[in-house]
Amino acid sequence: MNQIDQKEVGMKVLVAVKRVIDYNVKVRVKADHSDVDLSNVKMALNPFCEIAVEEAVRLKEKGVATEIVVVSIGPKVCQEQLRTALALGADRAILVETEQEVQPLAAAKLLKAVVDEEKPNLVILGKQSIDGDNNQTGQMLAALTGYSQGTFASEVLIEEGKAKITREIDGGLQTLELNLPVIITTDLRLNEPRYASLPNIMKAKKKPLVSKSPKDFDVDISSRYELLSVIPPAKRQGGIKVASIEELVDKLRNNDKVIS
Ligand code: AMP
DSSP: OOOOOHHHHOOEEEEEOOEEEOTTSOOOBOTTSSSBOOTTOOEEEOHHHHHHHHHHHHHHHTTSOSEEEEEEEESGGGHHHHHHHHHHTOSEEEEEEOSSOOOHHHHHHHHHHHHHHHOOSEEEEESOOTTTOOOOHHHHHHHHHOOEEEEEEEEEEEETTEEEEEEEETTEEEEEEEESSEEEEEOGGGOOOOOOOHHHHHHHTTSOEEEEOHHHHTOOOOOSSOOOOOOOOOOOOOOOOOSSHHHHHHIIIIISOOOO
């Protein structure tokens, strides 16, 4: 892997952003259980991708990053989420336009093609998309590109051609030092994304956004698995009030049989 001297070429950050169902929306499942019902549902930038954009913008504000390119894969309407990312501070956007379902391996292959073209020093992705909860694309992209990977980052420090990534692991923190170029996936506590200001939303409309197709990259995006069914969580039963500890213990022992 060739080491890129960020001082000479400037540090380019590529951020992958996905359009997903808004996290405030109560998800409905289609009557035939074939999938989640997306008709007339509010869509938004995946929250972990918003954190990824914010981190890139902070790196630019610190003078570490020089250019932020955002990329999304999906239908034409993903332009909305790319415009949001541009309003948050990204410089330009790429839409890899397809109406086909894009599973994580296909997304990783297309992102690899964009990485080959753009040659970023740093690629930031969300740790997972909240629609499919896959948590795969960043890791697959690292494998396909051969770049180092720091997943679930809760702190990122870029210094002298290296990235120091702090990761939240069971019961503590793990800090890794990685050679650039590097793939980072964002954890929830990495930062708190800003809101886009109205002037920046207006400015974002004029920032460059190019559309490409998977065919431009000669990438096979066919599905590798089939979604068989989606079952909504069971409805919660109403609670009851008990008059005493004795009654509670009795119910737990004899009704619910969770203690003996
Ligand atoms: P996943 O592996 O689906 O949980 O997604 C993890 C991350 O990969 C997301 O937060 C995005 O940064 C990126 N990603 C996945 N799918 C797409 C897509 N269709 N377009 C752009 N980025 C994506």
